[in-house]
Amino acid sequence: MHDNATAAVPQETGALIDHILTNYHEMHRVDLASLVPLAERVEQVHADDPDAPKGLASALARLAHEMEDHMAKEEMILFPAMRAGGGAGIEHPIAVMRADHNDHAETIALIRKLTGDLTPPEHACGSWRSLYGGTATLLDELAAHIALENDVLFPRFEPAR
Template identity: 45%
Template sequence: MEMLYQSLGNLATQIAGATRVFHHYKLDFCCGGHRTLAEALHKKGLDAEPIVAELTRLSEKSETANNWASASNQALIAHILERFHAKHRIQLPELIRLARRVEQVHAESLDCPTGLAEHLEKMQLELENHMMKEEQILFPMLSSGMRPTGPITVMQEEHLEHGEALEQMLVLAHELELPPGACNTWTALYLGLRELKEDLMDHIHLENNILFVDRSSGEGSCCGSCH
């Protein structure tokens, strides 16, 4: 099965719908996109056969899908700004509000995501600072045909920090496992956190594995320190 020896980042950029499969099995295709599928499955202790079968089915359909790997930097940046930057700025304030409410009302519950609101506030601050640097410095340079390795490396390092923040978010939220009889606010909070996690991973993937890659030479700039 040749697919097993391709990197997660490569599969995510070549097969439409692959990221959904990776999300389902909690396979890191953004910062961990350099790992082969076989390595990632071994690390998680997952059976390769059903996952490869699902990716193979998706691969047969992917020719009609939107392929960002062949898009211009300008088109990809416009997509990232609209699909992710704008959405994150809407997502986080509401998630912070919901988290505060859950922590206030259910503070005495062992399942309460104590400290989550404060963590989300920190994530919001760091992500906003990161996006502003991209919007004001890096993206205009990439749009003009430049490929500044310094700013790219800085953004990749910050992507690793965002990944760590997501992991801590999941710890605080008990891996998004709702307690029996959870209220609507709690349910909405965890649904929103799951969406944020998937969106931010897709966001990082598009930048690390496509936008930051020198597609003219085939050499990538995905963070070499991702282990």
């Protein structure tokens, strides 16, 4: 379990971006890199079990791909523009990032559906339980990450709505 929730969120924009990169972007990459192969293994080992999370590995891989694409856009385009003070037109890439956040929600809903809302069956082995626990942590951290961007960082650069 990571300690993102306890880390104080800095107020200054550059420091806030650094906080997002360290506490969320890096951690999501690490978590997804271990969760996708773990899901593949659980699906393979429990292929005959009707409770097995069939399709979870591909849903996690899809989320990883969506998030990598999204985080790269933030890291290469949006965050450097924000560090430079924003400027005319910055609301357009922000709108794209908000749309991406909404797209992640669809994949997250699929993950929750495939896993019975991340509740392992009574007979689940340690790997299966670890997979659901790790995925739950990832989704909690992703929700906190999206809220921080949508509610704290992005509004600093958007015209008042």
